[in-house]
Amino acid sequence: MEKFKVDVAVIGAGNAGISAYHAAARLGKRAVLIDRGCGGAACSATRQVASKLLFAAAEAAHSIEEAEGVGVHAVLRHIDGRALMKRIQAECERFDAFSRDPVSEIPAADLIHGHGRFLNTHCLQAGERIVVEAASVVIATGSRVAVPGALAGLNERLLTPDTLFELDTLPYSVAVIGAGPAGLALGQALHRLGVRVGIFESGSGFAALSDPVVRNVAARCVGEGMDVRRNVELLDARWDHASAILRFKDDDGQEFVERFAYVLIADRSIPDVHRLGLENTGLELDSRGVPAFTRRTLQCGDSSIFMAAGGALSCGPGAGELAGGNAARYPEVQECRQGPRLDVCHTAPQIATTGTTFSNLPKQGYAVGEAPLDIVSRNGTGRRRRGVLRVYGEIGTGLFLGAEMVGPEAGHIAQLLSWAHRNTLSIGQILDMPFHGAAMQEELRSALISLQGAMAKPVTAWSPAQSHLSMTE
Template structure:
């Protein structure tokens, strides 16, 4: 068996792995970039990009149905499911191609194809042909769908999001298990494309939402389009000749059995560390077998091993994986000079309609950090001017601030343009702006951002800094 030695070995060529490679190469040219499956990121292949393509098709269909709001005669759209899925795959493959081109541009002497397993803290075995001795190692192996055992009763009609995008036609019906980010996005998109959808959850959660008032509003809104039980009592799942039969307790009808073409398991993801023989690496593992690490250096304990991206199961988002890859690659490259890297303020967006955005501290974190010394401002989008003009006047924004300092701490929203409002609020929170400073920024009229100003004015008053809110204030313009 061949033996090879390098300064830095990076396992995985997703977002984190590619970022780690580029940064490590600034410090050394003795590198190995190992991949055992397909080049390309989770985002491009099976995550954010194909899901947004499906959502875009769903939004187009929904816009046709809603056209009558503006006096435009629309009606029920005719949906060509084969054409919808063909475009999803075609555009998805373009995005994957960009990633493959980037990897192809890396030094071919650095690229190693095969599956890696730890022999000890410095040695990796690649398939049955190579032992790689590495002074430092970056684990960037990503994640995969996690499917609870009881869902496997669906047999060949069980889907995960990876499978969904390979369908050549839209199914007639899908049962979605898991109202998290993936489940909500795909479930609503399928529903708007004419698929009969029912969604089942456990524990009462809805996406990443932590604010009870936002969660209640979102749950009520989703249930107007398709049944969503966030804490369902599912009794049996069975593969039948007709599809997947699911027996559950309905709040109104009691025990009910419904049959669906497919069961979509959107029940979270698990880190790809369980096939690395990680127990041989000599690092501390948590109860799930994931390495314990410092999230500012990405270093596992006091070792020469770093872990970045979805593999560490911390914040499975592309922009976080990119940051972590850069930090891990820099530290592996210049080891033992390990430095803390920039971790940005938490920002997450769910591309449902209305969209969901979470920024900074959650309401629970605010309560724990500030005890009773905080306040919450609020704005509804139901009567907000620009939102009503566009026929998108649904949603609620809640913003959190610290008593005394007036510091803006975070926000949660379910409403129009949350992907954009979330960025504005995240920038302000990362700059540690006070609510008063945010209110001093310019606000145009009529724009959805005026809803942010309304919530901030409400918060500033409750922080005992600004005046009481004025109903229909004249300086704001109508509907602000």
């Protein structure tokens, strides 16, 4: 049995793991990277490439269907699903061939091949023949899809965002479980490519939006033409070698059965820690086996173990950098400066949130401004559809708090507002910035003026019913 003694051991060679290794090394600590050879960083980048290629194909097909609205009489003759998937796979292979593998830059002496598993808090076994004794450990094993028990028996009929792109051709039909950001984006793209798509959400949620005005508008705009059912409960699922048969119950208690070729789970990811032997560390674990940790430091309790797996830190500095730096400093740790939230759902139109979301606003002392995000001018079809931008500010200080929105270029608007939030700007200071007259800029300016006016009124709390704009077709 070969033994190593190091300052910091990092489990997982994805983006977070590599960042954690370099952060510890920069602080002068002897660090090793334990990698089981899954290529996490490359897999993540390749998945993004595949998704973007699928979205581009869906947009091309949708543009042809919408072209008649501007006098271009194009005909969508056929969508070749086999050719489309073959192109996506070929482009991903080409991307992999030309991409720089960050693991190859790790010195051979610092790279240990094998599956890392805790023997105790400071001792790890890597593979069958190596034991690593570490003063501190970073868990950077990425995430995995949490499959509901009702779907566990579907086997190859169950898809994730990774296995979706391994199919030889576009599926005939797909049931998407959950109306989260990834599921909605993939579901809408497949729908526009001719796949029969059903989206089933157990609650009233839609793309993680918490503002009821924005959520309802998003459900109408993004869900247009799709079979989206909210407030339904998945009872059970089985497969008959040809398709998956799903049984649901709606909010009226009525049961119904749907049949799809495949079932896609895209938004139920959890940290992939189930084979790490964390039960040997004495850490407090939740029902999923994930250790409790502090998000500002990524430290698990007061131990020398730090969590950088599964999107542990959604904003601010990278999770790997923070976890690796604190592992090197242990027992001294530093808190990150929490940056503003910025989430973009790549549907058409886009859905975005930044800063403090509606559900996290204080119970009083804030105001809401609102403006429509007009979609008709972007696609030129003549159909009147409206998105909406809702911005939140603090009464008294005038500070910008956050925003939720759905509409064209929502991601760009959210990016601008996230910078304003990061620099603690007031609504007046944002309005003092230049706006160059593009539609997006004018819509943003209108929402901020609306908010500025609302903050001048004697309002201590706000409800969706007080919205001054009618978000109807």
